Structure formats: C-alpha cells, structure tokens
Amino acid sequence: MPAKKDEKENLLGITAKKDADFSEWYQQVLLKSEFVDYSSVSGCIVLRPAAYAVWEKIQSYVDIRLKKMGIKNAYFPLFIPESLLKKEATHLTGFSPEVAWVDYGGNTKLGERLAVRPTSETIMYDSYSKWIRSWRDLPLRLNQWNNVVRWEFKNPVPFIRTREFLWNEGHTAFATKPEAEKEIKDIMNLWVDTCENVLALAGIHGKKTEKEKFAGAEYTHALEFVTPNGRLVQGPDAHHDGQIFAKAFNLKFVDKDEKEKYVYQNTWAITTRMIGVMIMAHSDDKGLVLPPKVAPVQIAIVPILFDATKDKVVAECSKLKKELEKEFSVIIDDREGYTPGRKFNEWELKGVPIRIEFGPKDLEKSQAVLVRRDSGEKKTVKLSDVKKEVEKELEAMQISLLEKSRKMLKDSTVNAKTFDELKKAIDSKKIVRAMWCSDSTCEDEIKDKTGGAKLVAIPVDEKPSGKCVYCGKKAEHEVYVSKSY
RNA sequence: GGGGCUGUGGGGUAGCUUGGUUAUCCUUCGCGCUUAGGGAGCGUGUGACCCCGGUUCGAAUCCGGGCAGCCCCA
Numbered sequence: 001m002p003a004k005k006d007e008k009e010n011l012l013g014i015t016a017k018k019d020a021d022f023s024e025w026y027q028q029v030l031l032k033s034e035f036v037d038y039s040s041v042s043g044c045i046v047l048r049p050a051a052y053a054v055w056e057k058i059q060s061y062v063d064i065r066l067k068k069m070g071i072k073n074a075y076f077p078l079f080i081p082e083s084l085l086k087k088e089a090t091h092l093t094g095f096s097p098e099v100a101w102v103d104y105g106g107n108t109k110l111g112e113r114l115a116v117r118p119t120s121e122t123i124m125y126d127s128y129s130k131w132i133r134s135w136r137d138l139p140l141r142l143n144q145w146n147n148v149v150r151w152e153f154k155n156p157v158p159f160i161r162t163r164e165f166l167w168n169e170g171h172t173a174f175a176t177k178p179e180a181e182k183e184i185k186d187i188m189n190l191w192v193d194t195c196e197n198v199l200a201l202a203g204i205h206g207k208k209t210e211k212e213k214f215a216g217a218e219y220t221h222a223l224e225f226v227t228p229n230g231r232l233v234q235g236p237d238a239h240h241d242g243q244i245f246a247k248a249f250n251l252k253f254v255d256k257d258e259k260e261k262y263v264y265q266n267t268w269a270i271t272t273r274m275i276g277v278m279i280m281a282h283s284d285d286k287g288l289v290l291p292p293k294v295a296p297v298q299i300a301i302v303p304i305l306f307d308a309t310k311d312k313v314v315a316e317c318s319k320l321k322k323e324l325e326k327e328f329s330v331i332i333d334d335r336e337g338y339t340p341g342r343k344f345n346e347w348e349l350k351g352v353p354i355r356i357e358f359g360p361k362d363l364e365k366s367q368a369v370l371v372r373r374d375s376g377e378k379k380t381v382k383l384s385d386v387k388k389e390v391e392k393e394l395e396a397m398q399i400s401l402l403e404k405s406r407k408m409l410k411d412s413t414v415n416a417k418t419f420d421e422l423k424k425a426i427d428s429k430k431i432v433r434a435m436w437c438s439d440s441t442c443e444d445e446i447k448d449k450t451g452g453a454k455l456v457a458i459p460v461d462e463k464p465s466g467k468c469v470y471c472g473k474k475a476e477h478e479v480y481v482s483k484s485y
Numbered sequence: 486g487g488g489g490c491u492g493u494g495g496g497g498u499a500g501c502u503u504g505g506u507u508a509u510c511c512u513u514c515g516c517g518c519u520u521a522g523g524g525a526g527c528g529u530g531u532g533a534c535c536c537c538g539g540u541u542c543g544a545a546u547c548c549g550g551g552c553a554g555c556c557c558c559a
Contacts, residue, residue: 013524015497023555023556024555027554027555031496032496038553038554040553042552042553042554153486155554155555155556156554302522304521304522305521306520306521306522307520307521336521337520337521338521338524338525339520339521339522339523339524339525340521340522340523340524341521341522341523341524341525342523342524342525343523343524344522344523344524345523345524346524357522359521359522360522361522362522369522448559451558451559452558452559
C-alpha cells in the first residue's frame with residue numbers, strides 16, 4: 001500500500017532533490033543511508049562501516065598496484081617536531097596556517113611542540129637522510145596509508161573538506177630526474193585507472209598553475225572532477241619535488257661517478273575525498289548509488305514472504321545466496337514484519353547495485369526478478385541464469401556509470417574565447433576551458449572578477465593557440481577555470 | 486576573511502512574539518497481534534528543549550557568552 005503523500009516527508013528516504021537543493025541532498029544521502037555520521041569534533045566525520053568498506057576497496061585496489069610497481073609500505077610517526085616542519089620554507093608557509101599542535105603531554109609542557117602531521121614529507125625525509133648514502137640505496141620508494149590533519153576554517157563538507165582525512169602518501173627518491181618523472185606518469189596512470197575503473201569517475205588530467213601547486217613542489221599533476229553543482233574538486237595527485245626537499249633535508253648520495261649528488265623526489269596521494277566525489281556524481285533522489293566495484297554489498301535478495309510458501313521461498317533464496325556469494329557479496333533480507341516495498345526502498349537508499357526479488361510466483365516458474373539500482377530496470381530471468389545475468393548487469397552498471405560521468409564532465413564544460421563568455425559560464429555553474437597567457441596577474445584578476453573562480457588545471461592534452469581570455473596577450477596555456485571546493 | 490539563518494527524543498516538527506500544570510504531532514526504534522510482489526494496520530512501550538551563565542517566584546520561551554550546523558559574499 002502506498003504511503004500517503006504528506007507522510008512521505010517523514011519516512012526513511014531522503015526528501016531533498018539533487019537538482020533543487022544539492023548540499024541538503026548530499027547531506028541527507030550520506031546520513032540517512034547510514035554511510036557517515038557527524039562527530040563531536042567540528043569538521044571531523046565518522047566513516048560508518050559501509051563508508052569504511054568503500055575506502056578499503058579503494059585502498060586494496062591501489063595497494064596491490066603500488067606493490068607491483070615496487071613500492072613498499074611503511075609507517076612514520078603521527079607527530080612532527082616543529083624544527084623539522086620548519087626545514088623547508090615554502091612547505092612551512094603552505095601548511096602552517098592549518099597545522100594542529102600538541103603542546104602538552106599530560107600536564108607537562110613539551111620542550112618542543114609537536115605538529116600533528118598535515119603531510120609527512122618532513123618527518124620521513126629526516127629518516128631518509130639517514131638511510132640514503134650511495135646510489136645503491138636508490139630508488140627509495142615508500143608509501144604509507146594513514147590519516148592527516150589540516151585544521152581548515154572553511155565550511156566543512158563531508159569527505160570533500162574535513163579536518164582529518166584518510167589517504168596514502170607515497171614519498172620516493174631517485175638518483176636522476178628522468179626516473180623520478182617517469183614515476184609521476186606511472187602514478188597518474190594508476191590514478192586514472194582507479195578513478196575510471198573502480199569509482200567510475202572521469203576526470204581532467206591537468207597540471208597545476210604555479211599559484212596552485214603543492215607547497216614545496218616543482219610541479220603538480222592532479223585529476224580534477226566536476227561536481228553536479230558545477231565546481232571542480234581536486235582528486236588524486238602526484239608532485240615532482242625536484243631537489244627542493246633534498247636540499248632542505250640534505251638527501252645526498254654518492255653516485256657511481258663518486259660524486260655527491262642530491263636525490264630527485266616525488267610525492268603522491270589519493271584520499272577519502274574521492275568517496276565524496278563519487279557519491280555526488282552517481283547518487284540520486286532515492287539515495288546512494290555505489291559502483292559495483294566498491295559496493296560493500298553487491299546484491300540484496302528480498303524474499304516475498306507468504307505463510308503458505310514462506311519456507312520454500314526462503315530455502316530457495318538461501319540456495320541462490322550460496323551460489324552467488326562464491327563471486328559476489330550478497331545479503332538476504334528475510335526480516336519479518338517489514339513489507340517488501342519497504343525493503344526495496346531501504347536497499348535503494350543504501351546503494352546496493354542489484355536487488356533480487358523472489359516470491360511464490362517465481363518459485364512456481366523457477367525464475368527471479370533482477371533490479372538494477374542505477375537505472376531501476378527490472379528483468380525476469382530463469383533461476384539457472386541468475387548468476388550469469390547478475391555478472392552481466394554488474395559489469396554493465398559499472399560501465400554505464402563511468403559513461404554517465406564522462407557525459408557530465410563534457411556537458412558541464414564550456415569553451416570561452418572572451419572574458420565575458422567566461423564570466424557568464426561561471427555564473428551559470430559551468431566549468432570553462434580557455435586560453436591563458438600564463439601570467440599570475442591575469443590569474444588573480446580572473447579570480448577576483450568571477451567571485452572566486454580559480455585556474456584549476458592546465459590540461460595535459462592542451463593545445464594553446466590564440467589569445468589570453470583575460471588580457472588578450474599571446475596564449476601560453478589552456479586552462480580549466482572553475483569555482484572549486 | 487566578512488555577513489546572514491538555525492539549534493526541541495534517532496529523523497522531521499508544534500510551542501517561543503506575550504515566561505506558568507505532565508512539552509505537540511508524524512516517523513524511527515522495542516514488544517504483541519495481524520499482514521506481506523514498491524515505504525501495511527491495530528495495540529503498547531522507550532525516547533528531547535545544544536552548553537554555560539544571567540534576569541525571574543518560575544525559562545524551551547527573555548538577555549549575554551560559547552559550541553555546532555547550514556546558506557550567501559570575498
């Protein structure tokens with residue numbers, strides 16, 4: 001029996017519309033699906049089991065591939081002595097406004113206060129300086145999975161901007177620049193692969209402008225993702241640090257030619273922010289939509305229970321579950337006292353990719369009903385074909401979500417020749433591709449006159465030609481301009 | 486960095502202007518019965534005034550401060 005319209009407001013499901021009230025919608029999707037919760041610490045969220053499971057999927061996909069590349073995992077301290085954090089000037093300036101400090105141990109004031117790591121370059125390179133002596137010690141390629149704290153004062157947005165977040169941080173040292181730069185390419189390929197094939201997200205591979213690059217890097221590559229409310233968000237990145245930290249931390253080695261040289265370094269990371277980007281992109285007015293490759297539960301079997309056939313239906317569902325869980329993660333929702341409709345809505349809210357309905361009619365005809373979360377499409381299949389069909393639909397869903405993401409990126413992008421066009425596009429929540437003279441004055445002016453739109457990325461596939469969108473001088477680069485998180 | 490709005494059971498709310506008995510309603514949650522192919526029904530139970538201070542005989546309500554969340558602008 002359908003719920004009365006005026007009662008719907010108070011039911012389990014989300015009431016905000018993605019198109020009409022994006023941030024309210026985003027919040028409701030996360031909270032009502034029991035994906036995350038707020039905590040008593042401002043700007044810090046709780047990843048509930050479903051969210052953490054998604055992170056574990058991302059983590060394991062990336063971790064396996066990093067290890068194949070020859071990178072090893074290690075763990076360095078959470079705390080960084082102030083003196084170490086101060087060693088590289090640009091780095092310090094970049095991070096110091098948002099560092100959280102520990103001043104006391106119990107009641108005892110510490111002799112030197114400790115930073116809670118905002119990133120671990122400084123504490124790691126302190127060790128690296130002891131470990132790197134000869135060319136034989138290189139390359140040194142370590143990664144750690146951990147948490148970092150950046151005490152931001154802007155409005156927190158779950159996953160997108162939180163004061164503490166989870167990530168990996170790879171920190172590597174090479175004897176030569178070409179080796180190091182080759183790694184930047186490999187890592188960026190890994191990020192593209194992970195985002196596209198696991199999270200079903202299409203991004204822009206770009207280079208950061210001088211203004212926007214990582215504090216302490218020579219240059220920064222990153223993937224940028226468009227959100228449904230027309231902003232770009234930075235995703236995973238890879239920074240080539242050249243010899244900047246090497247000089248600050250005295251990372252020298254004796255090369256084969258017996259000369260002392262500084263190492264060349266990279267740092268790179270993917271963070272839990274991507275989970276937020278993924279949810280913004282794929283989820284809808286019914287709740288979460290999780291790509292099959294990250295979904296903690298891929299299939300929910302809902303038995304339709306009538307007294308006369310209950311036992312047989314449940315038995316058949318259990319058989320089905322046993323068969324399916326050889327390859328997929330499956331749950332069977334045989335809770336009594338809830339109607340099927342209620343269960344359907346609940347699993348949709350939680351973003352389970354495939355639902356299987358099975359009742360007396362299906363028992364009679366040896367069939368089951370498959371429903372896809374992303375399209376809502378229903379399909380009746382023979383019991384013997386369920387496994388094959390599920391596999392097919394999960395793959396199709398994964399691909400379809402990526403295509404949708406590609407389309408969103410394409411539809412959100414506008415080319416602008418004049419500043420007027422650029423401004424109009426920004427105002428109508430588009431992201432803009434335009435030409436740029438590469439002067440930071442123009443960068444500042446554009447930001448100023450558009451209400452904060454940044455030059456987010458110089459696409460790696462750029463073909464600069466013509467004139468700067470702002471000053472009209474010869475263009476050096478193409479850029480994506482957009483408001484950002 | 487600046488401005489605005491809002492905090493009442495797990496969620497959504499009424500009450501606040503004009504202070505006054507046991508804080509309203511819906512939903513969730515627990516239990517019992519009954520139901521079951523798209524958010525079922527009846528009965529019953531649990532559960533809240535963000536925190537600190539002030540005014541007052543009396544504060545969810547008025548005042549001050551804090552904390553938190555949201556929105557807009559830079």
